[in-house]
Amino acid sequence: MAQPTIRFSVIGLNHPHIYGQVNLLLRAGAEFVVFYAKEPELIAQFAPNYPQARQAQSMEAILEDPSIHLIISAAIPCERAPLGIRVMRYGKDFMSDKPGFTTLEQLKEARKVQAETGRIYSICFSERFENRATVKAGELVKAGAIGKVVQTVGLGPHRIRLTERPDWFFRRQQYGGIITDIASHQFDQFLFFTNSTEAEVVASHTANYKYPQYPELEDFGEVLVRGNCGSGYIRVDWYTPNGLNTWGDGRLTILGTEGYIELRKYCDVAGRPGENHLFLVDHKEIRYLDCNAVDLPYGRDLLNDILHRTETAMSQHHCFLASELALQAQLQAQRLGNL
Incomplete structure (x- = not known):
């Protein structure tokens, strides 16, 4: 028998990641029903891509619709948790x-409400869920290809594109800081690949080396993290030069007792x-794997979790712990001076 269709809606279009979130659910077979946003210019860009979804006149109209199972959002970062709690x-x-x-404080309240309601609070960590090389690495690690994983090194460089950024991008209270934002991907991967269920931030640093005209912006961050099953180093930045043919040379090295894996996620500099x-x-050897045909299961697994109240896409503990580590690293980060 065919499974029931999950009906979903969108509230908040402030980051272009919303397109990836919608598309992964459509690929998995979900039905996009309705969306809401406050900004006419964002609606004008978004709506033509998804003619099957109608525009709601209010957020409450979506929240109060009993036929909607899942709401997704790429609102301004500081607005996401209050929405998710509602x-x-x-x-x-x-x-x-x-x-x-x-x-x-947002995380504490979300944990409380999630425990009370039993609902799913998922974060789309796209650098793992929507990257085929990272998915393949997970399969290899699970199969024991490099022995026991003892460390990850996650690099998250990004191109800043200053003229394209909205005002909230430069306001610390709204975007949360570079570690809270970008490095959340790397904390997710650290926990996943080391299989750590507990972890602590050993040291963290942030800086604004290049953009003093934006005093609340951080353009560099690094973290040393220690888990109960491994350790990790994280570096994130807004320095990707224009000469690179993509937004960032994201890399992940996974060190095991019997070998290692390196992922060059978005480009192979001077290579393939x-x-x-x-x-x-x-x-035995050095192997190269082209991962462009690897399946991406996150959307399908999430829909299955919604139907069956399981945790196959990502455990709730993992989701909250990855976020807690990023927030804690941001909070305790030592601010480095100008070079």
């Missing part, structure tokens, strides 16, 4: 763009064209 209280599941939280490059080194 969504859960209305008896619906929620998927946020990263970061899912900008303060520890395209994305999703995986290199595996073990006791």
Whole structure:
């Protein structure tokens, strides 16, 4: 028998990641029903891409619709958690763009409401869920290809594109800081690949080396994290030069006791064209894997979790812990001076 169709809606279009969130659910077979946003210019860009979805006149119209199972959002970062908490209280599941939280207080309240309601609060960590090389690395690690994972090194460089950024991008209270924002991806991958269920931030630093005209912006961040099953180093920045043919040379190195994996997610500098490059080194050989045909299961797994109240896409503990580590690292980060 065919499974029931999950009907979803969108509230908040402030980050372009919303297109990826919608598309992964459509690929998985969900039905996009309705959307709401306050900004006419964002609606004008978004609506023509999804003619099957109608525009709601208010957020409440979506929250109060009993036929909607899931609400997704890429609102301004500081607005995502309050929305997600409301969504859960209305008896619906929620998927946020990263970061899912900008303060520890938001996280504490979300944990409380999630425990009370039993709803799903998921964060779309796209650098893992929507990257085929990272998905393949997860399969290899699970199969024991490099032994026991003991460390991850996650690099998250980004191109800043200053003239394209909205005002909230430069306001610390709204975007949360560089570690809260970008490095949430790297904390997610650290926990996933080391299989850590507990972790602590050992040291963290942030800086604004290049853009003093935006005093609340951070353009560099780094973190050392220690888990109960491994350690990790994270570096994020807004320095990707215009000469690179993509927005960032994102990389992940996974060190195991019997080998290592390096992912060159979005490009291979001076090497192979395209994305999703995986290199595996073990006791036998060096292997290259083109991962462009690897399946992306997150959307399908999330819909299955909504139907069956399971945690196959990502455990709630993992989602909240990855966010907590990013928030804690941001909060305790030492601010480095100008070079």
